[in-house]
Amino acid sequence: MVSSTFCSMTFGAAIRAAAGRNPVKVAIKFGTAELSFGDYARRIGQLRDAVIALEVGTGHVVALCSRNRIEFMEVVAGVPDAGAAVATINPRLAPAEVRQALADCGARIVFVDRESRALVEAAQLGDLTLIEFGPDYETLLASAPTPAALPQIDERDAWTIPYTSGTTGKPKGVVLSHRSRMLVGLICAAEFGCFGPDDRFLAMTPMNHGGGLGFPTGVLAAGGSIEILDRFDAETVLERLKFGGITAVFMVPTHFQMIFALPPETLARYDHPPIRSILANAAPLPQALKPRIQAYFGETVLNELYGATETGLVCNLRPGDQLRKEQCVGTTFPHIEAEVRRDDGSICDADEVGELWSRGPVLFNGYWNQPEETAKTVQDGWVSVGDLARRDAEGFLYIVDRKKDLVISGGVNIYPREIEEVLFTHPGIADVAVIGVPDDTWGERLKAFVVPTIPTRGDGVTADALAAHCAGRIAAYKVPREVALVDALPRNANGKVLKTELRTW
Numbered sequence: 001m002v003s004s005t006f007c008s009m010t011f012g013a014a015i016r017a018a019a020g021r022n023p024v025k026v027a028i029k030f031g032t033a034e035l036s037f038g039d040y041a042r043r044i045g046q047l048r049d050a051v052i053a054l055e056v057g058t059g060h061v062v063a064l065c066s067r068n069r070i071e072f073m074e075v076v077a078g079v080p081d082a083g084a085a086v087a088t089i090n091p092r093l094a095p096a097e098v099r100q101a102l103a104d105c106g107a108r109i110v111f112v113d114r115e116s117r118a119l120v121e122a123a124q125l126g127d128l129t130l131i132e133f134g135p136d137y138e139t140l141l142a143s144a145p146t147p148a149a150l151p152q153i154d155e156r157d158a159w160t161i162p163y164t165s166g167t168t169g170k171p172k173g174v175v176l177s178h179r180s181r182m183l184v185g186l187i188c189a190a191e192f193g194c195f196g197p198d199d200r201f202l203a204m205t206p207m208n209h210g211g212g213l214g215f216p217t218g219v220l221a222a223g224g225s226i227e228i229l230d231r232f233d234a235e236t237v238l239e240r241l242k243f244g245g246i247t248a249v250f251m252v253p254t255h256f257q258m259i260f261a262l263p264p265e266t267l268a269r270y271d272h273p274p275i276r277s278i279l280a281n282a283a284p285l286p287q288a289l290k291p292r293i294q295a296y297f298g299e300t301v302l303n304e305l306y307g308a309t310e311t312g313l314v315c316n317l318r319p320g321d322q323l324r325k326e327q328c329v330g331t332t333f334p335h336i337e338a339e340v341r342r343d344d345g346s347i348c349d350a351d352e353v354g355e356l357w358s359r360g361p362v363l364f365n366g367y368w369n370q371p372e373e374t375a376k377t378v379q380d381g382w383v384s385v386g387d388l389a390r391r392d393a394e395g396f397l398y399i400v401d402r403k404k405d406l407v408i409s410g411g412v413n414i415y416p417r418e419i420e421e422v423l424f425t426h427p428g429i430a431d432v433a434v435i436g437v438p439d440d441t442w443g444e445r446l447k448a449f450v451v452p453t454i455p456t457r458g459d460g461v462t463a464d465a466l467a468a469h470c471a472g473r474i475a476a477y478k479v480p481r482e483v484a485l486v487d488a489l490p491r492n493a494n495g496k497v498l499k500t501e502l503r504t505w
Helices: 011-021 037-053 070-081 095-105 114-122 135-142 178-192 211-221 234-243 253-260 264-269 287-297 371-377 416-423 463-470
Strands: 026-030 033-036 061-065 085-089 109-112 129-132 158-162 174-177 200-203 225-228 248-251 277-280 302-308 312-317 337-341 354-359 387-391 397-402 407-409 412-414 429-439 443-452 482-485
Touching (some): 011 037, 011 070, 011 178, 011 211, 026 037, 033 037, 037 070, 061 095, 070 085, 070 211, 070 225, 085 095, 095 114, 129 135, 178 211, 200 234, 211 248, 234 253, 253 287, 287 302, 337 387, 416 429, 416 443
Parallel strands (some): 026 225, 061 085, 109 129, 200 225, 200 248, 354 387
Antiparallel strands (some): 026 033, 158 174, 337 354
16 A cells, blocks of 8 residues: 655656755856756746646657757656656667667657757657757747646656667666666665765766766766766866865766876876766776775775666665676676576575676666566566676676677587787787687687787787787687787776677678
8 A cells, every 4th residue: 555645756856856955056057057946946837837738658668869958957857746747768879770770769849958959860760759958948948838637656667768789689778767877876875975965976977878968967966066078088087076176076987098098297287186986887897907006096985887778777886895806897786686507597605696686676677668678587576697607705786798708619518808908018008809710610609809909010919929928918719819909998888898799700
């Protein structure tokens, strides 16, 4: 029985509560523009009313294709207050991919920024209504009529529908509820201590997906502030971390690599910024990078999170364990359970590799209009995205690899991530990915795609040189016999290597 005092947790309600506490406080900064909590609450109310007037409501989907900006955060707060979910479309997709996502979610209204409008128009999908941020958007808000009644929003209803990165196949719409993402913020507040009203979060990863939206949302819901960047620039990020009053930031491994590629004099200028937490996620953080990150940013700030869009938060490796627990993703977050299971569903022993399953209040609702795919991922309230893991005797989890990236050569299971960690320690390698390619004799053989460091330009980065480097670190059968030098690895907007694309090269 639902109590008469029950009140659903929604992002819009959290912003109105924050505005009630301090309406003049700056909620969002983007360039020279600032938006107070009072104005933020007013504008999302106007947007809600305008969307209702466009006959959009419960069960409908509105799409959003835009770079990071203030209006992005208005749409994901205001439109769901009308009862509709927001499908967040990556503005870096190709027109055919945008068409696929729009057709899948069924949106007839798309909010766009100027840079993304042409992309959506090129998708050529029927009769879409495009609302561009700028004069058209401001006119929509200013002319919004007051609705006769407001919809009742259930916190379990769809809030946003980001699309999976497509690293293992066709992207799917991941339905995220209001409740799950509000609880992500509260759990992060307990874990990191940087999701409170006195915090200022630097939001510079793409908001169309995962933590790029989830972490800034959690800070704003708590009454904290965010500063938005619409693209990553290594020196700009360091400058804001050093002098912008930033307390926390979300980064992916590529960001660290680009930062440490800056000239020594530039790095020295921004050394040891006064931040409390760095949240690293979206792709595995090479162990070889961690000592350098701690030396530059401090020994008490680096957290490496593991999770997925479907699972939300699963586990975190805290600062004090970064060097003690190598290639580890830590222990589970508060309110989260995790199990490492064999193929028959039984629980693995300590240090035995199996499939990682998790459950808790931050899981997704399912894949949009794909019940079969949902059934493959959800079993009795537990969710797996196909990652292989092991758990040590202390309860720490280690992601061994993705199940679909497992290489079987000569009947032996080989995990490319283990090999990549060793190759990352080679001074001539800036980036690397290992995959299995077909082999008539062994079934599969290993191939490494290597981005060489600039000083070497590939000198010495040969199959023989890598074999010598790996000797004594990993078994001989795990050493790649083929090496391809490339300028860059294909990655999605969140920094994940697209191994499906590598397999076509």
